[in-house]
Amino acid sequence: MGATGTALALVWLATAAGSQPNRGAPHLGYAYPAGARQGAALRVTVGGQALQGVEGVLVSGQGVQGTVVEYIRPLTNQQLGDIAKHLRAITQQRLGEARGRAAPQPKPLRSEGGEGNEKEPLPELPDHPLLRGLEQKTLAELAALRDVLFNPKRQPNLQIAETVTLDVVVDPAAAPGDRELRLQSPTGLTNPLIFQVGDLPEAWEDEPNDPVPTRLKTAALALPVTLNGQIEPGDIDRFRLQATAGQRLVVRAQARHLVPYLADAVPGWFQATVALYDPGGKEVAYADDYRFDPDPVLFYEVPTDGEYDVEVRDSIYRGREDFVYRVEVGELPFITQLFPLGGAVGSRTVAALGGWNLPPQTLALDTQPGGEALRRAGLTVGDRRSNLVPYAVDTLPEVMESEPNDDGKQAQRVDLPSIVNGRIGRSGEVDVFQITGKAGDPIVAEVLARRLHSPLDSLLRLTGASGKVLAWNDDREDKGMGLETHHADSYLTAKLPLDGLYRVEVRDSAGHGGEAYAYRLRVSAPRPDFALRVTPSGVNVLAGRATPIDVHVLRQDGFDGEIEVALRDAPAGFALSGGRIPAGLDGVHMTLSAPQAWIKAPFALQLEGRATIGGQTVTRPVVPADDLMQAFIYRHLVPAQQFLAQVSRPPRFLPTVALASPGPVVIPAGGTAEVRLTTAALPILADIEVELLDPPAGISVRQVSPVPGGLALVLQADGQRVPAGYANNLVVEAFTQVERKDKDGKPTGRKFRAPLGALPAIPFEIGPE
Known part of the structure; x- marks a missing residue:
């Protein structure tokens, strides 16, 4: 079950944050300001949740350093009431000064009292950056502060209620662009925020x-x-x-x-x-x-x-x-259009540009082998940098669209396979391409436009020589484009019914067009492939323990095979369990185990996936990402620059709990299978509860019980809900009941459910009944 010898020490903790670092890790919601100029030193405020105790600042790349200055807890209702009294008193004082009264003597301000209108000393103010120098603020500054603190339209949000101030220094030679800023605390790393270096x-x-x-x-x-x-x-x-x-x-x-x-x-x-x-x-x-x-x-x-x-x-x-x-x-300088939107690997490709403040009208694209399929380019005009624009690099032969090709009679002949660089140059235009195919041949037609920042919202049709529509597509979601919410690029696949001529048509779905409406059309046989994402991009794990991660598969052109995921060049002591992604699955839970030694500095890790496609081994990197929610319901895999792991110090050591035998667990459909865990005998074993983390439908834990030498888990498969042959991973999380104590450390008689940790992922298969 996973890698033999991988073990997890179950730690008896009193808080979820200590035993499940990802669950209790600090979270960032914003940074202000969200960038700085080269050579600048400035104060930055970050807002988030669970930020108390943060002690380190991590910024990706070179040339940006940060230090934690201060943690600021949210103001309570009582404190806000006290602040309101101060604001009223100081405002009255400022108004008196504005009417020509003598400046007040340096004595404590007082607020209006109750009966008898007696004045009372004002309550002490909390130490908060907004309140420092309060008595010296002008009327305008007081009004602005009142709006910040007492705006009736403001809705409390716990996810950004806490703040931390940072001192950030940017080296004059720091490269401009986006960086990732994270904070580090004893409970783990935060999620990344964008912090920009400007010029x-x-x-x-x-x-x-x-x-x-x-x-x-x-x-x-x-x-x-x-x-x-x-x-x-x-x-x-x-x-x-x-x-x-x-x-x-x-x-x-x-x-x-x-x-x-x-x-x-x-x-x-x-x-x-x-x-x-x-x-x-x-x-x-x-x-x-x-x-x-x-x-x-x-x-x-x-x-x-x-x-x-x-x-x-x-x-x-x-x-x-x-x-x-x-x-x-x-x-x-700002680039508004680029044509063509890419080129063949290793070819000399020069794109024509359109935009504002662009004396150079062309841009040479880097098409060297070995890079990403989607790349970005920009230019420098004088000492000013333009925006970066994306383009694509591919291995297929490339051709340019040739007008006129607006209907079947004028269709441009294209050999298979090809990538056509074209554009919908005017409103209502249709580009038609003619291909030759054989009966039974599978064919794929795909448009890259919106993913390359073209305004084209493509509509794609495959027709026979007579004009009969065989397949069509408007939009197709690409989960690899986590920042897109309208997936406007078209993709279709079909099996050709007869030998002969066929047409592929490209148009804008709303009938728009113009010089910027460029596209790349791929017409080819299927090219099975895959891409991988791992979430979260920052992993927090206790020394010697395991923590769950998710690996997502983006399958392409019908690839449905098994993928093996592994660490690449990882520091000693890190291990990945459950690295097999079975055929047909779009993702699995895995676990990452940390070295036994606690090391404060985070590790930058890399994962890669291997699969056999067409008899050849194909290797792809696993891109770090974060699974972000939009508007209460939608979720997106947003890529990150780094996959970081922080190894935190365990609060207490106990004997390890290890999987007793290697290999996948085979659970009969409709039956049960036992998993043995080895550990030293402990009093808490009798009270241990376990749960499966987001298990597949039909898989459950039927029983957990102490046995000589450890624990036994009985897994059950519902034969009506999970078929024979199905394979996946299981992640087991353990809990125990802990008695609460009062402020003097005495037992209260009340208990709460405390997490103990996670086991390395357990691969399983469903066998016959």
């Missing part, structure tokens, strides 16, 4: 900065600049900028990119909007998205010199702390 000057909102008549005039910011802010409920942020006639401004917001999904909000992210106002206060440009990307990009050619305002808000005026944004403004 533009940066500015931060200074509340109040809403567009109200009483707003104080602020100095205009020079361009280019990156604006940083947070949107609270009903909030509207404005920044004043100095612009010059003739400037071709690009205003590029990043909000959803920073926090891709919100589990408890609809549509599931901060839907930012940007608007530009001229010196007279007139709105001259507005954007609430960029094509299909929720993050807006605005383009505007400045007609006259002057001070312009950039406005940022949520599209429906929502807001909270994790509505964080970064907006780049300036005469920045």
